[in-house]
Amino acid sequence: MGKISLEVNGRKVEKEASDNTLLSTFLRExxxxxxxxxxxxxxxxxxxxxxxxxxxxxxCTALAADxxxxxxxxxxxLETNGKMHPxxxxxxxxxxxQCGFCTPGMVMSAVDLLQKNKKPSDTEIRDWLEGNICRCxxxxxxxxxxxxxxxxx
Amino acid sequence: MASLVGSRVERKEDxxxxxxxxxxxxxxxxxxxxxxxxxxxxxxxASIKKLNIDKALKSSGVVSILTGKEIADxxxxxxxxxxxxxSEDGTEMxxxxxxxxxKDNVNFVGDPxxxxxxxxxxxxxxAAEKVEVxxxxxxAVTSTADAMNGDTIHEGIDKNLCFDWLLGDxxxxxxxxxxxxxxxxxxxxxxxxxxNAMEPRACVADYNAASEExxxxxxxxxxxxSRLIMSAFGNVAPEHKLRVVAPDVGGGFGSKINVYNExxxxxxxxxxxxxxxxxxxxxxxxxxxxxxxxxxxxxxxLAVTKxxxxxxxxxxxxxxxxxxxxxxxxxxxxxxxxxCATGVYEIPAAYTNVKAVYTNTAPVDAYRGAGRPxxxxxxxxxxxxxxxxxxxxxxxxxxxxxxxxxPFKQTLVHTVDSGDYVAGMEKAKQMADYKGFEARRKESEAxxxxxxIGVTSYFEACGIxxxxxxxxxxCGVGLWESAEVRFNPTGQxxxxxxxxxxxxxxxxxxxxxxxDELGVPIENIxxxxxxxxxxxxxxxxxxxxxxxxxxxxxxxxxxxxxxxxKRVTAKMLEANPEDVEFKDGEFIxxxxxxxxxxxxxxxxxxxxxxxxxxKSPLPEGDEPGLKxxxxxxxxxxSFPAGTHIAEVEIDPETGHVKLEKYTACDxxxxxxxxxxxxxxxxxxxxxxxxxxxYENAEYDETGQLMTGSYMDYTMPRADNFPEFNIGxxxxxxxxxxxxxxxxxxxxxIAAPPTVMNAVIDALxxxxxxxxxxxxxxxxxxxxLKKSNAKAA
Numbered sequence: 032m033g034k035i036s037l038e039v040n041g042r043k044v045e046k047e048a049s050d051n052t053l054l055s056t057f058l059r060e061x062x063x064x065x066x067x068x069x070x071x072x073x074x075x076x077x078x079x080x081x082x083x084x085x086x087x088x089x090x091c092t093a094l095a096a097d098x099x100x101x102x103x104x105x106x107x108x109l110e111t112n113g114k115m116h117p118x119x120x121x122x123x124x125x126x127x128x129q130c131g132f133c134t135p136g137m138v139m140s141a142v143d144l145l146q147k148n149k150k151p152s153d154t155e156i157r158d159w160l161e162g163n164i165c166r167c168x169x170x171x172x173x174x175x176x177x178x179x180x181x182x183x184x
Numbered sequence: 185m186a187s188l189v190g191s192r193v194e195r196k197e198d199x200x201x202x203x204x205x206x207x208x209x210x211x212x213x214x215x216x217x218x219x220x221x222x223x224x225x226x227x228x229x230a231s232i233k234k235l236n237i238d239k240a241l242k243s244s245g246v247v248s249i250l251t252g253k254e255i256a257d258x259x260x261x262x263x264x265x266x267x268x269x270x271s272e273d274g275t276e277m278x279x280x281x282x283x284x285x286x287k288d289n290v291n292f293v294g295d296p297x298x299x300x301x302x303x304x305x306x307x308x309x310x311a312a313e314k315v316e317v318x319x320x321x322x323x324a325v326t327s328t329a330d331a332m333n334g335d336t337i338h339e340g341i342d343k344n345l346c347f348d349w350l351l352g353d354x355x356x357x358x359x360x361x362x363x364x365x366x367x368x369x370x371x372x373x374x375x376x377x378x379x380n381a382m383e384p385r386a387c388v389a390d391y392n393a394a395s396e397e398x399x400x401x402x403x404x405x406x407x408x409x410s411r412l413i414m415s416a417f418g419n420v421a422p423e424h425k426l427r428v429v430a431p432d433v434g435g436g437f438g439s440k441i442n443v444y445n446e447x448x449x450x451x452x453x454x455x456x457x458x459x460x461x462x463x464x465x466x467x468x469x470x471x472x473x474x475x476x477x478x479x480x481x482x483x484x485x486l487a488v489t490k491x492x493x494x495x496x497x498x499x500x501x502x503x504x505x506x507x508x509x510x511x512x513x514x515x516x517x518x519x520x521x522x523x524c525a526t527g528v529y530e531i532p533a534a535y536t537n538v539k540a541v542y543t544n545t546a547p548v549d550a551y552r553g554a555g556r557p558x559x560x561x562x563x564x565x566x567x568x569x570x571x572x573x574x575x576x577x578x579x580x581x582x583x584x585x586x587x588x589x590x591p592f593k594q595t596l597v598h599t600v601d602s603g604d605y606v607a608g609m610e611k612a613k614q615m616a617d618y619k620g621f622e623a624r625r626k627e628s629e630a631x632x633x634x635x636x637i638g639v640t641s642y643f644e645a646c647g648i649x650x651x652x653x654x655x656x657x658x659c660g661v662g663l664w665e666s667a668e669v670r671f672n673p674t675g676q677x678x679x680x681x682x683x684x685x686x687x688x689x690x691x692x693x694x695x696x697x698x699x700d701e702l703g704v705p706i707e708n709i710x711x712x713x714x715x716x717x718x719x720x721x722x723x724x725x726x727x728x729x730x731x732x733x734x735x736x737x738x739x740x741x742x743x744x745x746x747x748x749x750k751r752v753t754a755k756m757l758e759a760n761p762e763d764v765e766f767k768d769g770e771f772i773x774x775x776x777x778x779x780x781x782x783x784x785x786x787x788x789x790x791x792x793x794x795x796x797x798x799k800s801p802l803p804e805g806d807e808p809g810l811k812x813x814x815x816x817x818x819x820x821x822s823f824p825a826g827t828h829i830a831e832v833e834i835d836p837e838t839g840h841v842k843l844e845k846y847t848a849c850d851x852x853x854x855x856x857x858x859x860x861x862x863x864x865x866x867x868x869x870x871x872x873x874x875x876x877x878y879e880n881a882e883y884d885e886t887g888q889l890m891t892g893s894y895m896d897y898t899m900p901r902a903d904n905f906p907e908f909n910i911g912x913x914x915x916x917x918x919x920x921x922x923x924x925x926x927x928x929x930x931x932x933i934a935a936p937p938t939v940m941n942a943v944i945d946a947l948x949x950x951x952x953x954x955x956x957x958x959x960x961x962x963x964x965x966x967x968l969k970k971s972n973a974k975a976a
Contacts, residue, residue, distance in 0.1 A: 049306075065211035066204015068434075070382045071467035075894035078382060106204035119202040123194055126859045129867065130687030131201030132382040132434025138202065157903040164894070166382050166435050167687045169866030169931075170902040 035095045039064070040108025048095055054088075055079040057095035058105060066106040066135045070164070077163030080136035081105045087143035089136075089162070106135035109142070117183035118142050118176070127176035129167035137163045141177045145184050151177070188696040188706060189922075192859040196706075197691040206432045209386040209401050210464045217388070217460040218247050220450055221308040223298040223315045224472070225290035228324035228544035228887020229337065232288055232297060232317060240300060240314035245307030248457050249315065250449070251298040252287030260284060260452050261418045263443065265509035268658040269518050272350035272537070279346065280338035280542070282508040284418075284448040290319070291337060291507035292544050293887055294472030299449050301461055324544040324887035328504040329481045331541035337507070344542040346505055346514065351522040351596055352535025360496030360533040364487035368570040374558045375954045376479035376504070376881040377874075378897060379551045381686075383434020384465040385474060387447050389454035397425045400451050404430040405440045405684050406724020411716050412661070413443045413511070420451045430714040433686035437871070438550035439474045440686065441726050442511045471892040476881055477551025479504035480517065480558050484525075486566045492576045494585045497534040497595070499525050499562055504548050505540050512550035512726070514540065519657050520555025520645075520727075523597035527563035528605050528643045528825060529585040534595045544887045550726060552871055553932040556644040564640045564937035565944075572949050578639050578941075579618065582827075583609055586641075598645050600823040601918045603851055608913045609641060612827035612849035615911050621831065634834040634965070635844075636946025639827065640938040646926040647732030647822035664817035665729070666720050667737035669698065669745055671810035673790035675783035676708040679741075682722015683734030684713050688928065689860045690730060696856055697735055697922070701742035703769020703782055720813060728824070728926030731856065736920045737816035744812035749785045755803045756780060756788060786810045822917050822925040826850035828938040834946045836969070839962025841877055841943055847909045848934065853917040853925035861927050865910050868931020874900040875932075876939035880955050898955070 035057060036045045046061045058064045058081065067090055070078035079090040082104040109116040118138050121127065128134040137160065144151060144159045151159065156177045157170065165173065200206050237249045263282040270276055286297050298315055302308035325334030325344060332343040361367060387402040398421050404410050407428040415423045433440060450461045465473070480503050487496035503517030512520075522536035571578040583606055592600040613619075621637045628635035648654070651662030668680040679698050683690060691711045699706040712718050725734070746766045753771035754761040757778045765772050772779040780788075788801040789810040802808060831845040848865055855861050878898040882890045891897040916923030936954060943956045948971075950964045 059211075064204065065208075066206070068208070068383070069210070069464075070384065071894050073467070073893045073895050075899075076382065076467075106202075110203055115199070115202060122202055123198040126195070126863045128198060128201055129689070129863055130382065130435040131197070131206050131432065132208065134201050135204055153907070154903075157901075157905075160902040164382065164899050164901065166380055166437070166871070166899070167867045168863060169868075169870030169908065170905060171866045171908055172863060174902065174907075 033096055035099055037098065038102045040104055050096055052095045053091050054093045054095045054098055055090040058090060064105050064107055068132055068135055070132065075164065077140060078133050078136040080139040080163065082139055082143060087140050106139060116142065118180040121176040121180040121183065125172050125176040125179055127168065127173045133163060133165045137165060137173060141180070144177065145181055150181055188699050189856050191857065193692055193696055193706065193857055195689055195692045196695060197689065208383055208432045208434055209388060209403050212388050212401050214388060214390055214460040217462050218301045218303060218457065219305040219308045220461050220463040221300045221312040222296040222446065223300065223312050223317070225286070225293060225295045225297060227290060227319055227321050228293050228326065229322040230290050230319035231322065232286065232290065233320050234318040235297065236316040237298065239316065240311045243307065243311035243314050245303035246300065246311045247303060248301045248453065249298060250285070250453055252283055252285040255283060255285045255449070255452065256287050258452065259419055260448060263445065263508065263510060264413060264417050265514050266511040266660050267515035269347045269349055269514045271347045277347040277514060278341045279509045280341060284445040292546050293889060294469065294546065295507065296445050299453060301453060301457060326543055326545055326883045326885060326887050328479055328502055328541065328543065331504065331543050332539065337542050337544060341542065346509055346540040346542060349518050349538045350535060353533065354535055356533040357496045357498050357535050361487045364495050365490040366488050366573065367485055368488060368566055368573055369485040370566050370569055372482050372562065372565055373953050374478045374480040374482065374561055375875060377477040377551055377879050378471055378881045379437040379439035379474060379477060380899060381435030381437055381439055384467055384470045385440065385444065386464040387450050388460060388462045389450035390460040391455040391458055393458055397427060398451050398455055399427045399429065400447060401429045401431060402447050403433050403440050404428065405433070405436040405686060405726055406722065407684065407714055408682060408716050408722045409724050410443045410447065414448055414451065418448045420448055428716045430684055436686045437552040438477065438554055438726055441550060441724070442475055468892055471897065472889060473546060475510060475549035476506065476546050477548065478558060479548050482562055484562050484566055486570055488570055488574065492574050492581050492584050494529055494531045497526050497531050499536040501536065501538045503538050503540045504543055504545065506543060506545045506547035508547050510547045510549045512554060513547060515659065516550050516555045521559050523594065524556045524559035524644060525562050526595040527560065528641045530587050531595050545883050552868065553929040554727065556929065557872065557933045557936055560640065560642045560933050561937045564642070565940065568638065568941040579609055579613060582641050598821060598823065600643060601820060602915045603643065603823060603825050604913060604915050605641060605825060608825060608849050608851055609827045611911060611913055612829050612847055615849060615909055616829040616845065616847035618829065628833050634836055634946040636832050636942040636944065638830045638938050638941025638945055640934045640941065641827045642934045643823050643825035644929060644933050645821040645823060646728035646929060647818065648727030648729045649733045649818045650820060651817050661723065662817065663723050664815050665723055665734040665737045666813065666815045667734065667741045668720055668811065668813045669738065669741040671745065671786040673787055675786055677702060677704050678710045678712055679738055680719035681711060681713045681734050681738060682719055682724065683730040684725040688725065688730055689857070693731065693856045693860055694735060694738055697738055698742055701739055702745065728928040731924050732822045732920060732926050733816060733818060735924065736818065736922060737814045739921055740814035740816055741812045744814065745810060748806060748810065749782060751803050751806060752785050752789060752801055753780045756801045818920060820919045822853065822919065824850060824852050824925040824927065824930055826930060826934065828934040830938045830942040832939065832942040832946055834961060834965065836965035839958035839965060841956055841961055843873060843906055843939065845909065846906060848931065849911045849913065850927065850930050851913045851915055852927040853914060854923040855912065855914065856924065862910060864927045865931050866908055868929060869908055869935050870900050870905060872932040872935025873905065873939055875954055876936045877955050878904065
């Protein structure tokens with residue numbers, strides 16, 4: 032067991048957790064931030080993507096202890112004053128989600144793409160999202176939503 | 185008031201999903217809950233000689249360990265097949281028992297033998313490792329084609345044959361073939377798929393000792409049906425003491441229709457230990473134990489005249505059921521497959537014969553399209569081959585055999601109420617620039633690439649319903665749907681539906697329908713589903729039935745509300761009920777300026793009196809309140825149809841297939857929300873193209889699943905697809921008041937033959953099995969080179 036201190040969605044948190052606790056588990060089970068989803072056990076699906084110190088990260092690939100002291104943003108932290116982030120708005124406007132399960136990871140990943148590439152092409156968007164699996168949408172409206180968000184960010 | 189039906193209304197459900205506030209089963213934690221881990225068979229076929237839990241019981245944090253013995257002692261029933269199918273010789277199908285925890289034999293890798301319940305997940309996992317099972321490993325049967333020659337898996341089921349079913353007339357077909365100028369024949373494999381909803385299955389079971397009620401939160405597409413099965417066949421609890429809640433569910437695609445072992449075991453065990461139990465599948469468990477889809481081996485023949493008229497069709501298929509027959513396991517390869525195998529064509533004589541076999545693999549059941557993708561793949565690969573062999577353009581050959589009038593009495597079962605297949609074909613050709621293909625083929629050739637074009641025209645029978653029809657075919661329940669529309673006194677409306685949304689957008693589309701019917705703003709309408717304690721009853725969501733069945737139940741309940749409103753308005757305004765009209769939320773007495781809003785009428789229904797007067801707004805015979813229910817049972821299935829066209833480019837050096845263009849022109853009848861329908865088409869296409877090019881579930885000869893993770897099973901990713909070009913022709917269904925047909929499965933039905941026809945066209949007609957991986961295609965390219973060299 033060890034103490035994990037993080038800044039999560041702008042709030043300082045400190046919790047005891049066993050050393051083998053994954054960041055994804057820490058967020059879901061210790062902080063009750065269940066917006067971060069677990070869709071696989073091989074770090075392939077991307078449903079658990081969060082932002083750690085400015086970069087997107089599959090939170091099932093890191094131990095909570097490994098990111099001790101970091102700033103973490105999860106899907107719950109994207110809104111400002113109750114207003115959705117332009118990426119969230121674009122997903123809603125263009126039907127970039129259906130069952131919603133892959134959505135948090137997809138959105139967190141897409142937000143990071145636009146931080147690094149302000150005007151990505153269709154191909155660049157599809158390549159970037161290669162690590163996020165969606166079974167519902169066929170990706171077309173996700174790509175459209177990311178492009179739409181790029182015009183608003 | 186503008187109509188909402190037909191508009192791109194943004195989804196009411198999105199905000200919670202986009203802000204991390206969705207509430208899926210794995211997000212639910214109950215006070216004092218325990219955690220379950222299932223001990224599963226590592227062998228495909230074995231008998232259990234001994235099971236020892238002594239060491240595991242002493243492991244830290246263990247609350248209880250239960251095995252097949254305890255579940256049998258408590259007379260908890262097993263999993264069932266929902267449809268009884270008869271063989272051609274009249275005998276009933278043969279189904280083995282399928283206990284929730286295996287006691288004597290295991291029949292696939294992942295078959296559960298015990299459950300370990302502990303204070304924490306880590307402790308449950310650790311203890312599960314200490315359960316000792318002594319297996320006598322037996323020779324597994326894994327091949328679909330050879331299953332009838334393998335060892336007998338289930339005692340008393342000869343040749344591993346569940347049934348040998350026939351639909352159609354062999355003699356008539358023989359006569360048709362005798363008259364044919366040419367017979368086109370084909371041998372195809374419909375590859376086995378794993379549905380892979382992104383949310384792994386999960387359940388949380390709770391027992392309330394005071395009310396003696398079990399509550400099960402579970403990842404289900406049909407909570408009421410689950411409750412019925414668990415109660416009537418599982419003997420878990422009587423229905424009024426069993427509440428099943430399917431909260432937000434992260435995709436289903438058919439894999440969450442079934443009641444699963446874990447649902448029954450956790451519900452039963454929660455009562456036994458008098459504590460809540462949580463179980464969440466790891467993805468590797470999902471791969472092993474979720475139902476799988478497809479897995480057919482087919483030989484089919486088409487008898488034709490030399491000018492391309494179809495005379496007869498035969499279809500001999502072996503369908504793999506996996507280890508056990510489950511809820512839709514036996515109907516998927518029969519009544520969902522056979523009737524659609526003659527496609528959109530007038531074929532005077534046809535039969536489909538299906539031998540359904542057991543193997544030591546995960547149970548095979550309904551996966552998006554269920555039977556209809558297999559049917560469409562059979563006929564459309566055959567028709568494409570016929571066009572090559574006859575030298576008739578593939579679109580002309582199809583048009584030549586389309587029905588000329590509707591209703592169209594399809595060869596084997598269905599009477600298709602409406603459609604215009606020629607219009608669909610012409611529009612698809614235009615959208616795809618079919619004429620320009622040869623020029624594009626030359627451009628590809630100039631780059632050293634092979635280009636092919638493939639076409640599919642399909643129809644499907646969905647809106648799976650008519651109770652009398654499905655029960656006559658062996659279904660264990662009627663497939664109607666219910667709706668309840670409740671007005672609150674202050675004017676908001678709650679609609680309870682027996683359909684279930686796990687991505688399909690009911691919260692929005694059903695609200696659009698109710699808003700139009702009642703003239704109430706959509707913001708004031710809530711759609712409630714997924715909880716057996718809330719809605720009356722429901723058969724759930726599958727077979728593209730939510731709108732065509734569940735949606736119509738909502739319309740009918742709304743119409744009853746309006747009828748009552750007219751009576752109440754007439755009483756309030758001292759008019760004849762026949763003179764009251766309803767429009768845009770207002771009851772208007774014709775030829776007068778007297779009217780009441782629906783909100784005023786609702787208020788009056790709940791507060792039926794006036795100060796200082798003995799006067800009620802309710803006519804004699806009408807009770808207070810404003811709430812109506814409908815149980816809607818349609819007169820027929822619904823029949824979406826369409827034509828899809830794909831173009832691929834193949835690099836002969838690598839065998840890589842690039843899907844260059846994909847055009848879908850579908851007829852879904854009336855469209856409620858075009859945005860939602862587009863999403864359904866895109867998603868269906870991705871799964872269908874996945875089947876054609878990427879996905880394949882493979883077992884080795886010992887029954888180990890070789891594709892048990894996302895490292896081995898190729899899930900389609902964003903960079904696998906071009907932008908889909910989609911369009912519609914809309915002929916309204918004549919069998920329901922909305923004119924709707926259903927759109928959820930079309931893409932998965934039409935895409936596999938469309939893409940494969942294009943691949944095979946590019947390869948000069950050489951057969952390649954799905955998925956058309958680079959390795960297979962590269963080999964075919966080498967053969968093509970050889971045969972071209974010979975010809976030269």
